[in-house]
Amino acid sequence: MLIPNFSCSLATAVSDPKSPESHYEAPVYKGPDYDTVRAIRERNLNPALTTFYKKPLLIHSGKMQWLYDHEGKRYLDMFGGIVTVSVGHCHPRVNAALKSQIDKLWHTTNIYLTPKIHEYAERLTSTLPQGLDCVYFVNSGSEANDLAMTFARLYTGNFDIISLRNAYHGASPYTMGLTAHSTWKYPIPGLNNGIINAMNPDPYTGIWGGNKCRDSPIQTDRACNCGANGCEASKNYIKELDQIFKYSLPKGKVAAMFAESIQGVGGSVQFPKGYIKAAAKLVRDNGGLFVSDEVQTGFGRTGEHFWGFEGHGITPDIVTMAKGIGNGFPLAAVVTRKEIAQVMSKALHFNTFGGNPMASAVGIEVLNVIKDEKLQENSLSVGTYFLEELSKLRDEYEVVGDVRGKGLMIGVELVSNKDQRTPLDSTQFMEIWEQTKESGVLFGKGGLNGNVLRIKPPMCITKTDVDFAIDVLKLALDAHKTKYL
Secondary structure: OEOOOOOOOOOOOOEOOOOOOOOOOOOOOOOOOHHHHHHHHHHHOOOOOOOOOOOOOOEEEEEEOEEEEOOOOEEEEOOHHHHOOOOOEOOHHHHHHHHHHHOOOOOOOOOOOOHHHHHHHHHHHOOOOOOOOEEEEEOOHHHHHHHHHHHHHHHHOOOOEEEEOOOOOOOOOOOOOOOOOHHHOOOOOOOOOOEEEEOOOOOOOOOOOOOOOEOOOOOOOOOOOOEOOEOHHHHHHHHHHHHHHHHOOOOOOOOEEEEEOOEOOOOOEOOEOOHHHHHHHHHHHOOOEEEEEOOOOOOOOOOOOOOHHHHHOOOOOEEEEOHHHOOOOOOEEEEEOHHHHHHHHHOOOOOOOOOOHHHHHHHHHHHHHHHHOOHHHHHHHHHHHHHHHHHHHHHHOOOEEEEEEEOOEEEEEEEEEOOOOEEOOHHHHHHHHHHHHHOOEEOEEEOOOOOEEEEOOOOOOOHHHHHHHHHHHHHHHHHHHHHHO
16 A cells, blocks of 8 residues: 655655454444535534544544545554553453443442442442542543542642643633633633642753653663662752742642653653652641542553552542543542541532443443553563564654653653754654544544654554554655655
């Protein structure tokens, strides 16, 4: 197959890398034609629902790590429905669990006892450190973080909450203040009321950081001053965080700090070693709770641990989770200690669909599959291999500035100047990105400047899949090099 020649293409008449074999045959698409779908979207769907690519894909079928468009073309999914498909598209065991529950009971709300929510609550909390044993089920990450903000403010009696710049914690009116990207904020009065966005401790583009700072198989190529006494960058960023407590908050009066274990939307940014642990102590010393946002990093994705916060050596006061928890089914949760959860009994509170029988059945089977198919272990082995192969591309191509991550939570930052770490021009980034799609691999993109390839596939991918993805990316990088360098 020849790479199509589209207007901003880097395409040359070279063959695409050979896609790994698959014995699955996708069903024939029988829906409305492509142009009709585009017309309906333009006419009837909110324009905020943006799509990837110059010519958006019409996906109608999925199987494990593969997606199929309306014409039957197969794509290796390296973004997992925005880090949501954890165990594989239409995993047969998860499908079977859902089908079984559908034939019994869909919905009653929590005004009645139903078995699945209780079974699931016990199973889910058993994966967390002792004490984190009280769960409130909701339907999305925004809902989970929204509720965690309420928990923290009610329990501590304090109002102000800290999050990090470059963080993403949701897009509801309440969580939009926690999310610290101008591109994700609407001009709504009071949006940041009681929320302070602290300096982001980024070892690659931040003020401090270098090649010894990250807990990752791959380090930045910046020089580092860290020595036997610990991470100097981490200490400096903690000093900056402490300035907020000294100058911007009532003394000893903070409600909480929220942090992702690895920033997701912000471009898979990892923090210097020791930062999260020191930040949690600082927050607690000032009367607040530490909230770990595990919406993207939970459920074994980082490989070494089931929860991302475990890699930072802490036990949070509150954990929020979504996305991979349900493998694409609407499901999310807030887990905390009983005494913190108790504050919600001060008034009536209700979530219509949270923990419904279908969602709970799916959640239980996702946990089963992760354990039985050793997907956390697969994330570690395949993810580390992926990172090592990507680091070779960084050494080979000037446009690849940084490779980072743990397990299958990976980011590749593209730059126009390696020494200055200047983000790659959006036009050039899009050319590379479009070509990888044409060659059959779907990468995500993120970062404030949209110059980071986000690689967060279903955790069932193989090293053969990684080799294919690397070959496709190399093809696009070679074409970029030929055109621009």
